[in-house]
Amino acid sequence: MQQSNLRIARIAAHINPPNLQMLEEDLGLERVNCRAKGASSGFKVAILGAAGGIGQPLAMLMKMNPLVSLLHLYDVVNAPGVTADISHMDTSAVVRGFLGQQQLEDALIGMDLVIIPAGVPRKPGMTRDDLFNINAGIVKTLCEAIAKCCPKAIVNIISNPVNSTVPIAAEVFKKVGVFDPKRVLGVTMLDVVRANTFVAEIMGLDPREVDVPVVGGHAGVTILPLLSQVKPSCSFTQKEIDYLTDRIQNGGTEVVEAKAGAGSATLSMAYAAVKFADACLRALRGDPAVVHCAYVASEVTELPFFASKVRLGRNGVEEIYPLGPLNEYERAGLEKAKKELAGSIQKGVSFVKK
Ligand SMILES: NC(=O)c1ccc[n+]([C@@H]2O[C@H](COP(=O)([O-])OP(=O)(O)OC[C@H]3O[C@@H](n4cnc5c(N)ncnc54)[C@H](O)[C@@H]3O)[C@@H](O)[C@H]2O)c1
Numbered sequence: 001m002q003q004s005n006l007r008i009a010r011i012a013a014h015i016n017p018p019n020l021q022m023l024e025e026d027l028g029l030e031r032v033n034c035r036a037k038g039a040s041s042g043f044k045v046a047i048l049g050a051a052g053g054i055g056q057p058l059a060m061l062m063k064m065n066p067l068v069s070l071l072h073l074y075d076v077v078n079a080p081g082v083t084a085d086i087s088h089m090d091t092s093a094v095v096r097g098f099l100g101q102q103q104l105e106d107a108l109i110g111m112d113l114v115i116i117p118a119g120v121p122r123k124p125g126m127t128r129d130d131l132f133n134i135n136a137g138i139v140k141t142l143c144e145a146i147a148k149c150c151p152k153a154i155v156n157i158i159s160n161p162v163n164s165t166v167p168i169a170a171e172v173f174k175k176v177g178v179f180d181p182k183r184v185l186g187v188t189m190l191d192v193v194r195a196n197t198f199v200a201e202i203m204g205l206d207p208r209e210v211d212v213p214v215v216g217g218h219a220g221v222t223i224l225p226l227l228s229q230v231k232p233s234c235s236f237t238q239k240e241i242d243y244l245t246d247r248i249q250n251g252g253t254e255v256v257e258a259k260a261g262a263g264s265a266t267l268s269m270a271y272a273a274v275k276f277a278d279a280c281l282r283a284l285r286g287d288p289a290v291v292h293c294a295y296v297a298s299e300v301t302e303l304p305f306f307a308s309k310v311r312l313g314r315n316g317v318e319e320i321y322p323l324g325p326l327n328e329y330e331r332a333g334l335e336k337a338k339k340e341l342a343g344s345i346q347k348g349v350s351f352v353k354k
């Protein structure tokens with residue numbers, strides 16, 4: 001095979017597996033074949049929306065994760081370029097790219113974990129709910145394919161509005177009889193990451209040592225930091241509580257405004273998504289005591305979905321922890337959060353049931 005054809009074949013190989021097989025046949029390379037099968041032990045992870053602002057750094061960080069043996073990068077644009085780029089990193093995960101709806105099912109078959117950052121981000125002046133009209137349909141389509149191709153995969157949903165997209169995913173899975181509430185998780189890790197950072201800043205602590213439970217959901221008042229339960233134990237003035245609560249609830253808007261029309265949080269989100277995905281993979285491996293906040297089907301309140309601390313295990317969410325003792329300020333915050341969340345959940349459910 002001529003050098004230029006070989007180069008083209010290599011690029012094509014990153015786009016879909018049949019071409020990779022052609023490359024193997026043309027070259028007769030055992031080695032290519034081995035890698036293509038994801039020979040190293042580990043988990044198979046797909047990122048849907050992998051060419052986006054979150055998708056690209058997320059893909060890069062997942063390629064660096066030693067628990068990942070096979071990384072599938074799917075998008076409706078630019079997947080081959082991102083895949084070719086990331087595949088040159090000398091880490092063990094094999095990377096394959098998938099472009100467009102016709103390759104979605106190939107991207108999903110056999111996956112252990114599917115991470116979804118597909119969809120449009122906010123611009124200044126918008127709420128996350130303003131994204132519903134576009135992102136609801138995207139998440140629905142992607143989840144229909146997950147239900148068909150890898151119904152046992154753990155699904156991490158990042159696309160906004162998370163308060164509604166998680167109920168959408170659940171309804172899609174219910175419709176075809178494959179809903180497992182343990183396996184569908186809305187990613188609220190960025191709220192926790194922000195809360196840890198902001199608390200550490202004002203208390204003069206190392207953020208890596210701070211743990212703030214953030215419960216409820218992922219939009220405005222539904223983001224409820226439980227500052228009375230911060231570890232290590234901290235005592236805040238009322239002024240500090242007001243400042244921290246407001247900043248944590250509006251952290252996303254802070255970034256949207258600073259980016260001035262160029263999107264929302266991408267780098268801190270990729271960091272948070274990888275922190276959460278890594279926790280899911282460690283739990284799948286059997287590590288004990290993997291506990292994080294996530295927005296899941298829940299009985300912690302009267303609402304069908306709620307974010308709180310959950311213990312992750314081999315099947316996804318193994319245990320959902322109660323909220324613990326709340327002070328009066330937090331109880332008032334909880335009531336506000338529940339009121340808004342109820343509407344967002346209903347909106348998601350109705351979208352699929354209509
Ligand atoms: N959960 C959170 O904490 C959190 C944090 C930040 C952003 N977000 C949300 O994540 C989403 C993505 O943000 P971004 O900044 O990466 O946006 P982006 O526009 O940079 O990237 C989105 C990507 O999704 C792709 N896409 C669109 N339709 C698709 C489809 N049908 N299938 C597959 N891919 C598709 C686009 O081509 C694009 O590459 C937004 O909805 C945003 O609000 C959530």
Ligand SMILES: O=C(O)C[C@H](O)C(=O)O
Binds near residue numbers: 251256
């Ligand atoms: O704020 C946004 O729109 C994106 C994301 O939900 C965030 O919290 O940064």
